[in-house]
Amino acid sequence: MHLALPRTPWRLRRPRSLAGQLFAMQVLLVTVVVAGCALFAYASAGRQAKETARRQTTAVTTAVADSPAVIAAARTADPTAVLQPYAERLRRDAGVDFVVVMAPDGTRWTHPEPDAIGRTYLGHTGRALHGETFTETHLGVLGPSVRVIAPVRDPAHGDRVTALVSSGITVAAISEQLRDQVLALLGVAAAALALGGLGTYVINARLRRHTHGMNAAELSRMHDYHQAALHAVREGLLMLDGRRRVSLINDGARELLGVADDAVGRPVAELGLPAPLATALTAPGPLIDALHLTDERVLVVNSAPVSGGEHRGSVITLRDHTELQALSGELDSVRGFTEALRSQAHEAANRLHTVVSLIELGRADEAVEFATAELELAQALTDQVVGAVAEPVLAALLLGKAAQANEHGAELALTADSRIDDGLLPPDLPARDLVTVLGNLIDNALDAAAPDATSGAAPPQPDNPGVPAAPPKVTVTARSDGGELLLRVADNGPGVPEESAAEIFRRGWSSKRPTADAPARGRGLGLALVQQAVRRNGGTLTLDHAPDGGARFTVRLPLPGTTDGGAS
DSSP: OOOOOOOOOSSOOOOOOHHHHHHHHHHHHHHHHHHHHHHHHHHHHHHHHHHHHHHHHHHHHHHHHTOHHHHHHHTSSOHHHHHHHHHHHHHHHHTOSEEEEEOTTOBBSOOSSGGGTTSBOSSOOHHHHTTOOEEEEEEETTEEEEEEEEEEEEGGGTSEEEEEEEEEEEHHHHHHHHHHHHHHHHHHHHHHHHHHHHHHHHHHHHHHHHHTTOOHHHHHHHHHHHHHHHHHOOSEEEEEETTSBEEEEOHHHHHHHTOOGGGTTSBGGGSOOOHHHHHHHTOSSOEEEEEEEOSSOEEEEEEEEEESSSEEEEEEEEEEOHHHHHHHHHHHHHHHHHHHHHHHHHHHHHHHHHHHHHHHTTOHHHHHHHHHHHHHHHHHHHHHHHHHBOOHHHHHHHHHHHHHHHHTTOEEEEOTTOBBOTTOSOTTSOHHHHHHHHHHHHHHHHHHHSOOTTTOSOOBOSSSTTSBOOOOEEEEEEEEOSSEEEEEEEEOSSOOOGGGTTTTTSTTOOSSOOOSSSOSTTTTOHHHHHHHHHHHTTOEEEEEEOTTSSEEEEEEEEOTTOOOOOOO
């Protein structure tokens, strides 16, 4: 025996989309509204048609009852001869279906049907005999009709009721008139329904495009995923509308940009961001891995416009590049140290070959004198740096930069008043920031004072063209001064132009021309990083003219717990 299991459909029916649900609801609503209005209009038209018929017949009836010709004809022996032509002419002119003039006992004197003349009136006359004009709906010779009955009073006989007048419009005529109105009403209702349906379809087609055909459950689920993704993503996400206002920002972007929770709805210009960064965020074109600085961080900015027929805004992602930039700076320092060691090893090999050759030539005294002189020269700088700067990170940096400067034909000198004792620097002053500050300042000074890279000759003096300048030299001062760490780097290069003094700390500024080995992208970040590190540690950075004519940068960082002083 086999049991027949119910078939399970391969695919469950997908719920109707939100646009489809709204379309069905709106069509139903429009239909109900139009039908309700049509029924109301039909009922109103029926009441209005009956009221119009009543007023029309009342006017005709009272006019006939007050007519002197009717009063005079009622006195004659044959009122029909006079009143029938009059009543028929009035019936046609007034647009009623009948005008009946009758005796007080109800005998008709006039009627649209000649055979009905002389017969008894079909309707109520009691109220009219008592002098009252009234309205009723009654079945007569022509069918059901709305009629008005009024008395005819003869002034000559003391306003005695000498006749009765009744005029009316048949219900069939009223229904025909109402039918014409209903047909016109149905036409208007159908047109309204069609226009409403068309408008609803257009609106919902646009809604379907915007919601991508998703239903309410899918939209709700997408919103939940959207909120979860915004809070889960560590990278900064920022969305701007077409007016450059923040329409969405996640927790990562708030932290990276340092903005408050009320950033949504505010223009980017009002967020207090650095001008270059604000300009980059509001740029209409795309950005790819652009480096920008805030007061605390180095950010990688990527931006893409959101377009759909018109510019709707942009989507911006932010990545924290601070640690990577610091590591990159340290890597550059290590690379410089490596190059310096390679150069020193090469020079040491040359000197060793020279010493060996002098010994082979039997000039041992000259070999000893040559070797001793080279050792004294190298040891003198090492002893000066190590003796003045007990901080190992700064000492290693200065020795590496000195070797690097020597390789490029420049001199790196440490002033005599430089001194930093071991343990002077507080633990909350990161060695990485010191490397960033001093390393970038020395690199910029060497770039400004070093010989020309193509000719190898010293750059000419600005005031005396054609006269070689002094050998390139960079002077470094590092000491504690009045509770502060003073780091000063001066060079004998051309200096910083006055018009550029206010811009040198801006990201992207550089006095170096781009080359094939060093393109323009990525230049101009060193001094901006220096200012960022100094500001992060509560210090100051100033620029003035060096005694040798170049630029001199002075950094002062607070040293809590120190009171020693010194001249600056």
